[in-house]
Amino acid sequence: MFKIKSATLVICVLVFFLNLSLCDMAFAYIDPGAGSALFQLIIAGLAGLLWIVKVYWQKIISFFSRKKNGKKTPPQ
Amino acid sequence: MDQKKILIAPLSSSFRDPAGFVFKASQGIQRAVTHYGRAYYDVLMQSPLYEELVQKKWLVAHREVKNEDGNFYKILEPKQIPVITYPHEWSFSQFKDAALLTLKIQLRAMDLGLSLRDATPYNIQFVGTDPIHIDTLSFEKLINQPWKAYKQFCEMFLAPLALMSERSLNFNKYMAVDLNGMDLLLSSRLLPCLSWLNPIYLIHLHLHALSQKKYADSSHDTKNISMSPQRLKMLIHGLFDGVQSIRLRNHKTEWSHYYESQTHYGEDAHNFKADQIKRWILDIAPKQTLDLGGNDGKFSRIASELGSYTLCVDLDANCIERNYLSSKTNGDRNMLPVFLDLSKPSPQIGWSCTERDSFFNRVAPDLTMALALIHHLRISLSVPLDLIALFFSKIKGYLIIEFVPKDDPMVQKLLLTREDIFWDYSEENFKKCFGQYFRFVEQVQIPGTNRNLCLLQSNS
Numbered sequence: 036m037f038k039i040k041s042a043t044l045v046i047c048v049l050v051f052f053l054n055l056s057l058c059d060m061a062f063a064y065i066d067p068g069a070g071s072a073l074f075q076l077i078i079a080g081l082a083g084l085l086w087i088v089k090v091y092w093q094k095i096i097s098f099f100s101r102k103k104n105g106k107k108t109p110p111q
Numbered sequence: 112m113d114q115k116k117i118l119i120a121p122l123s124s125s126f127r128d129p130a131g132f133v134f135k136a137s138q139g140i141q142r143a144v145t146h147y148g149r150a151y152y153d154v155l156m157q158s159p160l161y162e163e164l165v166q167k168k169w170l171v172a173h174r175e176v177k178n179e180d181g182n183f184y185k186i187l188e189p190k191q192i193p194v195i196t197y198p199h200e201w202s203f204s205q206f207k208d209a210a211l212l213t214l215k216i217q218l219r220a221m222d223l224g225l226s227l228r229d230a231t232p233y234n235i236q237f238v239g240t241d242p243i244h245i246d247t248l249s250f251e252k253l254i255n256q257p258w259k260a261y262k263q264f265c266e267m268f269l270a271p272l273a274l275m276s277e278r279s280l281n282f283n284k285y286m287a288v289d290l291n292g293m294d295l296l297l298s299s300r301l302l303p304c305l306s307w308l309n310p311i312y313l314i315h316l317h318l319h320a321l322s323q324k325k326y327a328d329s330s331h332d333t334k335n336i337s338m339s340p341q342r343l344k345m346l347i348h349g350l351f352d353g354v355q356s357i358r359l360r361n362h363k364t365e366w367s368h369y370y371e372s373q374t375h376y377g378e379d380a381h382n383f384k385a386d387q388i389k390r391w392i393l394d395i396a397p398k399q400t401l402d403l404g405g406n407d408g409k410f411s412r413i414a415s416e417l418g419s420y421t422l423c424v425d426l427d428a429n430c431i432e433r434n435y436l437s438s439k440t441n442g443d444r445n446m447l448p449v450f451l452d453l454s455k456p457s458p459q460i461g462w463s464c465t466e467r468d469s470f471f472n473r474v475a476p477d478l479t480m481a482l483a484l485i486h487h488l489r490i491s492l493s494v495p496l497d498l499i500a501l502f503f504s505k506i507k508g509y510l511i512i513e514f515v516p517k518d519d520p521m522v523q524k525l526l527l528t529r530e531d532i533f534w535d536y537s538e539e540n541f542k543k544c545f546g547q548y549f550r551f552v553e554q555v556q557i558p559g560t561n562r563n564l565c566l567l568q569s570n571s
């Protein structure tokens with residue numbers, strides 16, 4: 036489990052730096068929030084992916100826990 | 112344009128947003144919506160979001176009142192907030208609840224095609240233990256762009272929360288130094304190395320800080336960046352889950368289990384003190400009570416349970432945290448725990464030193480309590496008795512104060528490590544100093560101790 040988590044984090048960091056290098060385009064004006072706005076573009080996919088994985092993982096867990104609980108409870 | 116016509120004075124904290132401002136009217140605090148702010152106000156009011164948020168008690172309710180001079184689009188009278196507190200006066204869980212409420216509102220707003228255009232903790236206030244958003248003009252139409260308030264959220268909510276969790280429970284006190292929140296690069300450096308392994312800190316603090324550093328000196332026009340609401344929503348969901356997962360480490364302090372571990376007080380003395388305070392509170396029937404040095408709210412609760420809106424103030428963030436959590440669990444809607452060090456209470460700060468008011472300008476108690484506090488002020492903080500009396504004289508109404516004499520075991524404990532240079536600290540001088548500003552209504556000795564519990568009434 037720890038290995039999977041670590042691997043995900045390593046991928047996150049690699050994807051981030053790859054994206055950072057690809058986003059080096061020329062624009063017009065210095066904005067204090069420029070880094071944050073561009074950063075959202077970079078991480079949105081990543082954060083979204085993590086969130087989807089989490090949602091489906093919870094669904095799988097709840098499916099099996101329901102099934103398990105269902106076996107324990109005798110039918111009325 | 113609107114600025115030239117303004118006849119009513121905005122509060123000193125309300126000048127950044129041209130969409131409107133708050134001001135003090137005879138009926139209480141009101142909000143003016145400027146003609147520029149019309150779009151922001153209408154987008155909220157024409158959406159079902161306003162009704163839903165008000166019903167959930169996530170957003171302050173308001174009514175439109177007569178716009179007499181017609182200089183503004185609308186004048187709103189919001190439901191009044193009893194006492195304004197600032198993020199540097201909150202406990203960890205108060206801070207976390209404020210952050211989660213902001214994200215919950217943003218997620219619900221996005222469902223209905225709106226978005227928050229700022230995400231500052233100053234927009235969240237506590238009514239007892241319930242956080243509520245107080246800025247009606249914070250909403251705008253959702254467009255295909257990144258969240259404008261993302262940076263602000265990370266600097267003003269996420270970074271302080273991370274540092275409170277990972278470094279020090281009272282780290283939020285530094286929010287009083289910088290009203291714009293914690294700089295992300297500084298926060299990233301202050302967080303422990305292991306925090307790089309936590310996805311929420313990794314993405315939204317460490318990598319975000321690097322991104323800010325990278326683009327700080329570049330010239331990027333970010334006004335027209337496109338980002339789909341679906342992608343943004345997933346990002347906010349991730350942020351919400353991340354904030355929810357931030358936990359408090361086990362911080363134990365000298366004061367955190369004070370009443371459980373006390374050996375200087377018998378149960379009878381304790382009960383006597385509680386009963387006497389209850390009798391006085393029933394007589395005074397204070398609307399607002401201020402309990403200074405209130406620890407985890409043991410005695411404050413007497414006032415809050417009797418219907419007085421009670422501020423329990425303490426310098427120990429752990430006690431404030433415990434009080435907040437227990438009051439929340441018990442549904443005590445009259446209790447507002449406040450993290451404050453009396454040796455350096457929140458001053459006036461921000462623009463022109465008036466943007467954010469001092470703590471004592473924001474409270475108006477009918478009753479102040481200072482139980483087993485005076486010896487700490489005199490001996491631990493070295494404040495002479497006459498200056499302590501002068502300080503209390505500025506808070507009007509009644510004062511319940513416990514005088515702890517020099518022969519008390521707790522005072523002796525304080526004197527163990529220092530020379531006794533506190534010659535003015537006597538009951539006689541206490542009465543003389545406080546007698547300048549107060550009338551002694553009643554005083555009783557706590558059984559089994561030499562301590563005196565006194566009820567005083569302000570002369571002015």
